[in-house]
Amino acid sequence: MAFEPPPRLVRALGEAHREAADPGTDTWLATLPELTRQAVQERELTVERVQVPGGRSSLVLLVRRQDGTPAVLKLVPPRSRPDSERAALAHWGGLGAARLLDDGGPSADGSLLIERLHSDVSVRSLPEAKALLEAAGTLRRLWVAPPPDHRIETVAERTGRQAEAMAASSDAEVAPLVEAALAARDELLAAPVEERLLHGTFRQSKVLAGDRMPWHAVGPDPVVGECAFDLARLVRDRVEDLIASPSGPSITRRRVKRLAESLDVEQERLRGWTLFRAVESGVRARRVGREQDAELLLEFAGWL
DSSP states (O other), rough: OOOOOHHHHHHHHHHHHHHHHHHHHHHHHHHHHHHHHHHHHHHEEEEEEOSSSOOSSSSEEEEEEESSOEEEEOOOGGGGGGHHHHHHHHHTTTSSSBOOOOSOOOTOOHHHHHHHOOOEGGGGGHHHHHHHHHHHHHHHHBBOOOOOOOOOOOOHHHHHHHHHHHHHHOOOTHHHHHHHHHHHHHHHHHHHOOOOOOOSOGGGGGEEEESSEEEEEEOOOEEEEEHHHHHHHHHHHHTTHHHHSSSHHHHHHHHHHEEEEEHOOOOOHHHHHHHHHHHHHHHHHHHHHHHHHHHHHHHHTTTT
């Protein structure tokens, strides 16, 4: 089938290639039309359209199955761990997350057939207080024991790679924040915690309206570890609004306290993981040339 991958996906994969020098990224993008054609043909799907702007780590097509049921076909490059996403969605079984419609095990092309939700209605469209409440409720349903004998990356493994990249690419301007974030990680990982299956990239825009349940999480990059790690990304949601507000620091502190209490997470551990994840994202944004994003994230991290 002939189509142009969404510019947002192409830009994001370009950033990933510059950061990791992974030739597989370019190869996957070049073969994407053929991979898509094969995935559509094998499942006997009818393609309606490519979803635009779509995500930063996958191609999403709106399709219909043979019986007319609407669905989403998602093609994910190997570097974005499609097998882990498949395992997590299958384990959740549609509770709190979009339902996996594929039968069987991992596909060779990294494609997934998923329940179609209302992509134009996310939790982010709600007033902020209501959005945080609904997002937190969705997140609680996802925090279950991981699948037995899973091969999903752990928080220690993922943040270990991130910590190495942070230490290698930071400059004098952000060195104090990087040191604080790395120290927070070391302290957090030193204490034993109850491990759960986590979404990995959870935020308000990742929670979409559906028909089966009011809200469903989508687009996980699953990881196994403590719940505070997953909740940390939600703390900085709408970071641009926080930075623009003269009360941003106090709002952030109240948000940490409110989210920690509502989900039975230790407040200081949530603060620590929020610091680490904000600094890591800020340093990575700077590394790939997204200076405006980097400034917002690093200023936010400074409040913690």
